[in-house]
Amino acid sequence: MAAHLKKRVYEEFSKVVQLPQEEAPAKKLRLTKPSKSAALHIDLCKASNPTDALQYLLHFARSSVEAESVEGVVQHYYKEQDNSVRLKIASLIGLLSKTQNFNPESILDDTLNTFNTEKSHQVLAQLLDTLLVIGTQLPESLIVRHRLIEVAYKHLSDTYFGVRNKCLQLLGCLGNVDTPLNKDGQGLVPAVIGDAQSLISDYFADQDPRVRTAAIKAMLQLHERGLKIQQTIYDQACQLLCDDYEQVRSAAVQMVWVLSQLYPESIVPIPSSNEQVRLVDDSFGKISHMVSDGSWVVRVQAAKTLGNMLQVSPHFLEQTLDKKLMSDLRRKRTAHERAKELYASGEFSSGRKWADDAPKEKVDTSAVNLIASGACGAFVHGLEDEMYEVRIAAVDALSALAQSSASFAEKCLDFLVDMFNDEIEEVRLQSIHVLRQISTNITLREDQLDTVLAVLEDSSRDIREALHELLCFTNVSTKECIQLALLELLKNLTKYPTDRNSVWKCLKFLGCRHPTLVLPLVPELLSTHPYFHTPEPDMDDPAYIAVLVLVFNAAQSCPTMTALFSDHTFRHYTYLRDSLSHLVPPLRLPGRTQAPGVSGIEGSGSVESAQLFLQQSLSRISTIHNLQDPGAQDLLNFTIRDLQRLGELQTELAGAADFSATYLRCQLLLTKALQEKLWTMAVPLCLKHNAMATAAAKQMLEETYKLEFLYSGLENRQVATIHHVRLQAKALQLVLTARTRRGVEPLISVCEKFLQEVESFQRLFVVELPHLQESFVGKLLDLSPKLSACKPGELVKILQTTLRQSGFLNLKLPKQVQRASATIIEPTGESDNPLRFTSGLVVALDIDATLEHVQDPHNTVKVQVLYPDGQSHVIQPKPGDFRSPGPHRHRLITQVYLSHSAWTEACQIEVRLLLAYSSSRLCKAVWSDSSTEGLQPAEGATEGTIPFGKPVKVFIMPKPARR
């Protein structure tokens, strides 16, 4: 840093030394004419050669641009001889038009005038670009648009491709979208302007590929702006698919797709035959053809596009997976077909003979179509492509198409399963995800499951977890499949013990989904024997737990299964039900007394009843009108306790219950603080006694931040309530300061700040104010004209009384409140072996955590490391460290670097996750329009972090470096 600063200093220094002569006159002139544009103008006049002028312009463009600088620039334009300078000026005008508070219309005439004299093609192109900017700045003005379009028409026949390009772009962005109507009101409109479409389509056959591309893009732009493209273009677009240039082909693919979406059902003839097909099928075939294009850009585009053509007929769709094999002119079956047949015949996959893929029947040579016409094998090619971008696009397209067609899903299964073996992890992962998405439509065969399960040994955690996720949603067909899956999962467990949770969860779903398939396996799984007692398995063995999770979840919907359990199984059940309640469901166990009770509470109706209970508790609270009421505190206390317990019992309502409990605790704190004796004491005496009240105020503030930022699903109403509590807390703080501090000076600024906050609250929640009538703020606002005028002393008095008199503000719960939570899975904090490293160097600590209901974790979640000496570091994880395995769920897998000076013995450090917040984030979202006002920054400054999730202790030991 120091070196850098030093460099900076030298840099500036040397600048001053080198250019004193040049700088001096410029400075003088600026003194006389402060306007920057004028200075520029003078600079330009002074410039003896184009290079100088260009330098001035570049310098000008780099600094922030003012609106008034235009005249000088435009004036110079006419005089300038050099093309490059004129070009720069033209681009500057465009830049100016983009700046705020500038009316582009004012320079429109000037810019249009320049067209009359301009000879250079490059400059013309740049001028057209500027016009485009102006046009997009003034979208409403029809007249301006027509004038601009007129210019574009005039220059469409230019010989330079850049000019034609820009003209087409202009037409695409500004061309008439409505049906061409020659209104009398706009005499400016020449008749030609109406039909931008046919005009643009003329340029589909331009000699320059760049212009062709621009023409197609312009057409697509028109389409995006709502113009209905005519079907006649279809043939032209199809011809462009065979263009020599890849960008043209790529754009043409888009064009064909757009047309296929516009006219899916119209009929087109197949050339060289009398047959006809639907347009969407025809275009599907054509785009499929592009999947084997020479350029990978086009291939990606084509593969992506295929995924968006859902209206295609199933016949065509299935062809994309079809590839007729042959060997020496004899028909061969694909490996997929062979596998299927083997499976159907009941024989276990042999495939161990040479030439078991020997071709069978002879192929009729005339019938073999080598260039697959139409859609044949498009995906087979796409999935085998050299570039992984194409493969991913193909996988995505498969997924989209399979989700809309069950039969296609069945067919593409084999291909997706094959992709699990891709060389690039991203592709493997994507195909696993895709398979999960379509797994509702399919049932895996045993041989397919076998392939899928082979991936469980993958060393990449992402892959394994994605696969677990997939298995959660998979349907399998036989009990062998279940056995196979269990076996592989247990293998996975022994190989990668860290996958424990994920594997258990996977087995839970597997059991739930296939109770009847698990049933015949139970004796074997639990190793029970009809006559002999078998040894009791180790309860801590993760593999045994895994088996139990599978069995118990299956038993949930298969009541006969429990009869097969042995005694210790029941004991283990009760233990697991308690320790791993999220994995083990409640079972109806015959002859067990506690069983019915347990299942009674947690039956299906329990959520509603809990909801009801929550509502009742809250309505009971609402009977409190004033916090000073006797018994109010007790009621609050009890309700808080109830809510907390409810949150523990009912995970669905945990968020809502916690939220309300925290809110009520704030109120309770306020009440307690206000009932302190100190209020009745004389001011000088209370100096020492207000510790409790101060702490309460502080805690309230903290709690409000938690309320606001830790919970998601809040509506404006709740945010207002929270802010209200915060105001109360601040008022309390203010009153307390007033009582403890001597003198008025410090108070003045504090009061001012408070008033500002009240004001901003009013602005922020105008809509909510009616609901806050009786509350603290409501009362305060009634007095507001008086407030701003009165002295700090009076203000304090008013606040004190209002605080005491204000009513209790009821909390209305929104539909869904979720509390953000985080669990650190790794490090577990159980290790007794310290992490040893040389002091002064760094050691990387792997952190694996799951986050739930955290919005935008990339910016908010941070890792804090607390050293025993009180030092703490906050580390911001990289955006790439976050993965999102499901909705509202995130996974943080990152490394934090630890370092410290040498310790004499190993000690524990604490690692925890923080949720960073800043109130400015919210304020901006609420009123973004008034962001220019001066009040904003002061208010937005409240930033901080909320610790969430349990901290984990890690044993570390920095050793002194050996010399």
Added chain:
Amino acid sequence: MPEIKVTPLGAGQDVGRSCILVSIGGKNIMLDCGMHMGFNDDRRFPDFSYITQQGRLTEFLDCVIISHFHLDHCGALPYMSEMVGYDGPIYMTHPTKAICPILLEDFRKITVDKKGETNFFTSQMIKDCMKKVVPLNLHQTVQVDDELEIKAYYAGHVLGAAMVQIKVGSESVVYTGDYNMTPDRHLGAAWIDKCRPDILISESTYATTIRDSKRCRERDFLKKVHETVERGGKVLIPVFALGRAQELCILLETFWERMNMKAPIYFSTGLTEKANHYYKLFITWTNQKIRKTFVQRNMFEFKHIKAFDRSYADNPGPMVVFATPGMLHAGQSLQIFKKWAGNEKNMIIMPGYCVQGTIGHKILNGQKKLEMENRQTVIEIERCEPGCCHLSLEVKLQVEYMSFSAHADAKGIMQLIRMAEPRNMLLVHGEAKKMEFLKDKIEQEFTINCFMPANGETTTVITNPSVPVDISLNLLKREMALGGPLPDPKKPRTMHGTLIMKDNSLRLVSPEQALKELGLNEHQLRFTCRVQLQDPHSDPDTLSRIYTHLKSVLKGYTIQHLPDGTVMVESIVIKVSSSAEEPNTKVLLLSWSYQDEDLGSFLSTLLKKGLPSGLSSM
């Protein structure tokens, strides 16, 4: 008419000793110079006497291009350049140049040292030959001489395999060598731009095959290896040293990495190590994945694959061994096979085709008992390990066959044709019967001519090259000044000018300039014509009657009645004369220059019709 001639000396309706002569635009090029694996006599090399009976080849060939390092494409190179005699440039890509001499040396060793042949090329000859090689880069246009240029495209078949475009003027030929349209674990797919050559010479090894997806095969392979290793068995994979071996290595290496496997993988050493070194170097020639990740780790720096030592074969526990040669007919792979054959836990995977008569072929056909009657094999065994020479061997281990081949299948060939859009197609490097099928297909689906010449048979293709002509700017500007519609690139337009053919270049210039350049005087060419006319008036009257007549007919032309008794229409002169005998028979003299031919002939026909009667005589 200009024509391109293609004559295969080898690989015409045949696989092996690829060698194709092309003459295009007066240049002779030899594509590949390979040997035939199936012969041990003279037929092994192409018949160079086709080119010339005696003497060196240098003056008959402009250049030699080698597509890749397989011996059936480069095996005869030292023989041709050093023993027959050729001193011109030999073009090949960098990897081919690096690996080719290794293979040639190996080939030489086997033939000379083991088989004891004499009159074969020596190591020094290989070195001398390689000195004549000019390396090529992908997509780099190399000027062989002023007119002949060549350009290499990626072919994907093995490391450094290239397709070559040969171009003279606007005529061009593309030779594919061997290529592969489906990417594999270490190489990408062949690619060519839409270069529209006059002839595309393509290999057609798999002309009648459409292959299954590569993924199934890979998955099967990995699954089999995985299962065997898990069972504690040993896996033997006999391979040829280069090409597929590297692909399988990468496949297993990544699989081991992914699945976190611990069993050792060995590679029997030999020339492989040297070759592997080149694979590491020529990363740009590999596929996307290897190219993108080599910064972190070069995929050819194998972590799990170690060099094999003979003693390892007896180690307990699972292992995977790659051993040469591929057909199990001799050497290390056979030794290991003998050791492992008795255990049913073990497995052998044959990744390629086996020639009849080899042990590989036998076990693939399910033979369970092997009689070692093959003398050569027995010698081999005795030489290596005298102890284990049984005469019969029971095969208990599992035998698998996996086809990993890197040639384009029928669909791939069609795809390449679609990419390049050739005007004619020529098939080589394949069996005649199979070619026939593909030929029909190509002609049917692309409606282009397809040829499949046999060795020594010449195919001639007539081309229609466009001839570029330089046009002088002045002439163009003059043409522009004449007005008319703006130039439309799709419509031809006629213009006057003089075509000068000089020093092998064509130029179109204005006639004046041409005259000046050639130092010629301009000659005026005038047509004169007499038209007889019956007219009772006097000569001057007739003339003025003609004048008025023409004035009324030819509107928009300048017509002058000159005082010297002539009428000028533009530059056409009309005079009237009559003989004294027949004053009524007027003879009109018309004279016009060559440039006004149109108008002149029009006038003559007009005047022949006579003058209308109602004309006033002024």
